[in-house]
Amino acid sequence: MDDLVNDLPEDPGPAPREVPATLRGVGVGRGGVVGPVVKVLPVPYVPGDSALLVDGLPAGRFTARRKVEEAFFVVADRLRHQAQRSESTRSSVTSVLLATAELADDRALLSEVLGRIGAGDQPVAAIDGVIDGFATMFEQSGGELADRVPQLFAVRDRVVAQVMGLPAPGVPDLVEPAVVVAQDLTLTDTTTLNLDNVLAIVTELGGPTGHIAVLAAQLGVPCVVQVAGATALPEGALVTVDAAAGTVVLGEREGAGEDFARRREAAVVLQQDREPGATSDGVPVALLANIGAPADAIRLAEHPVEGVGLFRTEALFLERTVAPTLAEQVDVYARVLRAMGERRVVVRMLDAGGDKSLAFLNRSGPESSALGIRGYRLVQTNPDLFDTQFAALARAAAETGREVDVMAPMIATADEARDFAARARSHGLTRVGVMVEIPAAALRARELLTEVDFVSLGTNDLAQYTMAGDRLLGDLAGLLDPWQPAVLDLVAATASAGTALGKPAGVCGESAADPLMALVLVGLGVRSLSMSAVAVPAVRFSLRHHTLERTEVIARAALGATSAIDAREAALNLVAPEVRDALAL
Numbered sequence: 001m002d003d004l005v006n007d008l009p010e011d012p013g014p015a016p017r018e019v020p021a022t023l024r025g026v027g028v029g030r031g032g033v034v035g036p037v038v039k040v041l042p043v044p045y046v047p048g049d050s051a052l053l054v055d056g057l058p059a060g061r062f063t064a065r066r067k068v069e070e071a072f073f074v075v076a077d078r079l080r081h082q083a084q085r086s087e088s089t090r091s092s093v094t095s096v097l098l099a100t101a102e103l104a105d106d107r108a109l110l111s112e113v114l115g116r117i118g119a120g121d122q123p124v125a126a127i128d129g130v131i132d133g134f135a136t137m138f139e140q141s142g143g144e145l146a147d148r149v150p151q152l153f154a155v156r157d158r159v160v161a162q163v164m165g166l167p168a169p170g171v172p173d174l175v176e177p178a179v180v181v182a183q184d185l186t187l188t189d190t191t192t193l194n195l196d197n198v199l200a201i202v203t204e205l206g207g208p209t210g211h212i213a214v215l216a217a218q219l220g221v222p223c224v225v226q227v228a229g230a231t232a233l234p235e236g237a238l239v240t241v242d243a244a245a246g247t248v249v250l251g252e253r254e255g256a257g258e259d260f261a262r263r264r265e266a267a268v269v270l271q272q273d274r275e276p277g278a279t280s281d282g283v284p285v286a287l288l289a290n291i292g293a294p295a296d297a298i299r300l301a302e303h304p305v306e307g308v309g310l311f312r313t314e315a316l317f318l319e320r321t322v323a324p325t326l327a328e329q330v331d332v333y334a335r336v337l338r339a340m341g342e343r344r345v346v347v348r349m350l351d352a353g354g355d356k357s358l359a360f361l362n363r364s365g366p367e368s369s370a371l372g373i374r375g376y377r378l379v380q381t382n383p384d385l386f387d388t389q390f391a392a393l394a395r396a397a398a399e400t401g402r403e404v405d406v407m408a409p410m411i412a413t414a415d416e417a418r419d420f421a422a423r424a425r426s427h428g429l430t431r432v433g434v435m436v437e438i439p440a441a442a443l444r445a446r447e448l449l450t451e452v453d454f455v456s457l458g459t460n461d462l463a464q465y466t467m468a469g470d471r472l473l474g475d476l477a478g479l480l481d482p483w484q485p486a487v488l489d490l491v492a493a494t495a496s497a498g499t500a501l502g503k504p505a506g507v508c509g510e511s512a513a514d515p516l517m518a519l520v521l522v523g524l525g526v527r528s529l530s531m532s533a534v535a536v537p538a539v540r541f542s543l544r545h546h547t548l549e550r551t552e553v554i555a556r557a558a559l560g561a562t563s564a565i566d567a568r569e570a571a572l573n574l575v576a577p578e579v580r581d582a583l584a585l
Contacts, residue, residue, distance in 0.1 A: 020250075025202070025227035027246035028213045029534075030584070032260040033179065033222055034240050034252050035199040037233045040182035043157045043169040048125035052163065065114050068123050071162035072113075075155060076104035082173045100151040104159070109134060123163050131156040139321050146321035174198065179239055181230050185212045195219065200241040202248055204230045214460075214510055218290060220534035224248055244584065266582065270537035274304035277529070277540050281547040285522055287540055288344065288530035290508060294332055297339035300533055304540075307344030309456065309530020310508040311336060313389070314351050317358055323385060329392035330399070337400040344405065346456065346508075346530075348435065349389055351375050351409040370470060375410025375435075376420055390427040397429070407433040407456055412440045414447040421452050435508075437461035442490035445497035445505075452503075456530070457494055459509030463487045482511035483564035488520070492559060495525030504528060515542035515583050520571055522548070523555025538583055545576045 052059040052067065059067065079101035103109065109130060116126035135152050138145045157169050174180075174197035184205040201216050206225040216223035222243035230248065233239060240253040244263075249256075277287035288309030291297050293316075297308065316324050316332055324332075337345055352358045352374065379386050390406075397404045408420040411434040421432045433454035436442050441455075442462065449455060463480045464470065466487050482488075491507070498505030506528035511517045513535035519542060521529065529539060546554075554574045561567035572585060579585070 023227045023229055023248040025224040025246050027243035028217050028223040029243040031222035032242040033199040034256055035177055035179045037181050037237045037239055038172050038178040039235055040171050041167050041169050044161055044166045046124050046160050046164055048128050049122055050124050052123050061118055064123050065117050068163055071159045072104050072110050074162055075158045076101045100154050103151055104155045124160055142322055149321050179241055181233055183231055202227055202230050218532040270541050277543055279543055279548045283548045285543055286528035287536050289533040290530050294335035297336040303533040305533055305536055309346050311347045326388050326392050330395045333393055333396035334399050337402040346405040349408050376408040377410055390424055394427045394429055405431040407435055409435045412438045414451055417448045417451040436494050439466050442494045445494040449497055449501050449503045454504045457507045459511040481564035483567040485561055485567055488559055492524045499525045515539050516571055516585055518542055519546055519551045520555045520558045523551035542579050545579045
């Protein structure tokens with residue numbers, strides 16, 4: 001077969017990087033694994049005017065057409081093969097892969113590409129032009145066809161790579177348990193991962209409060225982010241990933257198997273306690289779970305959690321070119337309510353914008369701006385989006401006979417809280433709250449709480465806005481530490497307002513999953529903690545070994561520190577020894 005290369009200057013490229021024996025990053029969770037590396041490759045950038053070379057010479061039109069036709073067939077075949085492998089574990093992924101394979105097999109699409117090449121276009125330019133045209137047609141058609149636009153571009157990326165002799169981009173087909181290594185992972189990437197075979201996730205970019213890290217925590221998958229040099233790890237190399245230590249060791253670390261086994265055994269013991277959360281002197285602290293889909297709620301049946309403290313509804317809206325219909329939303333919300341039975345469910349309204357861009361939104365300003373039109377601010381330009389979601393939640397509650405709590409993201413003022421509450425209640429939703437993620441909301445928490453029934457602190461975003469650092473930038477992980485005294489001050493102000501007005505203040509940021517931080521939060525006046533379900537047993541254990549008075553002493557010590565490191569150390573020095581030892585704090 002002819003060797004295909006793109007029309008770029010010959011360059012041996014940089015010499016392979018020497019990988020240190022130990023790579024360091026920021027760990028998420030306390031688990032650890034040993035397994036082989038499988039790397040996620042980025043989409044290659046290939047200019048449209050790149051020539052197809054065969055034996056160093058530009059390919060003729062006949063040869064180019066033949067190579068492109070072969071590439072479409074190869075891509076379709078690989079997608080079908082990948083679908084077959086995923087069929088027994090994730091039916092939703094299987095259907096997406098098969099639908100994408102159908103597009104790669106589409107004769108009309110291929111015919112147009114071949115026609116352009118025959119007219120003189122370079123192969124990449126022909127592929128780009130036809131895919132763009134089909135995407136526009138799909139978007140204008142709307143409905144299910146519009147939802148297939150991302151699949152079109154997935155075909156484009158794979159076919160271009162195949163034609164130009166480049167490695168296939170994207171998430172690999174995981175045929176055995178492996179450590180997934182990437183420069184970064186998008187939310188889209190995770191939808192095609194065979195999670196049953198993901199031992200751990202390692203990324204060069206991202207931060208411990210980024211969305212992939214949060215997802216890994218929710219699934220109980222060890223994760224280490226901001227690992228410089230991770231993508232230089234050899235494909236298939238055996239590595240030891242220790243989330244608690246934040247390390248990735250090339251090879252199997254001595255004693256790692258026994259160490260990780262002890263951690264798993266300790267976790268099993270902690271899970272045997274299924275009582276509601278409370279301090280040792282009986283002060284209730286609701287322990288709730290964060291979820292993103294009905295399947296997550298179904299899995300909670302196995303966990304002793306007291307409900308859902310954060311249902312992230314944006315997963316229903318991502319990767320679509322039209323908003324989900326009222327009926328689609330009712331179905332999803334009703335499934336979550338039924339799965340949770342009599343337990344509490346708190347639904348966060350659509351939190352889009354910023355790094356969670358939606359194709360169908362009428363928006364202005366930089367798409368990636370965390371300071372722009374995002375969260376409930378979208379009601380300014382897309383009020384129907386929220387009215388439909390309110391109506392769907394109300395109908396789902398009526399159909400299931402369950403009450404549902406709703407809360408708004410990105411609330412900054414009492415006026416915004418009042419507007420949200422009025423809209424929600426006009427649809428028959430009676431328990432209404434807001435997220436406290438912006439310093440202004442924390443500083444004026446008392447005014448916000450006069451308008452709503454509860455508040456929930458999103459500590460990830462609260463740290464981001466307090467410390468003026470993008471939570472997705474791993475380089476700022478230290479600055480965005482939830483132990484920062486300024487962040488703790490804002491949590492304290494919010495909890496104090498709730499106590500004064502007799503209205504609950506909870507935390508649904510991942511800081512709630514830290515057994516040490518949980519003591520500080522309760523000592524500040526927080527009475528509900530929502531986290532990944534796998535983190536609940538350790539938090540329950542920590543609370544059960546401290547009185548409320550002791551948590552208040554710990555909280556005062558943390559508040560009195562002048563740095564994040566000192567705040568954590570001050571709290572740790574006051575923790576019961578049995579908790580420190582059992583949880584390896």
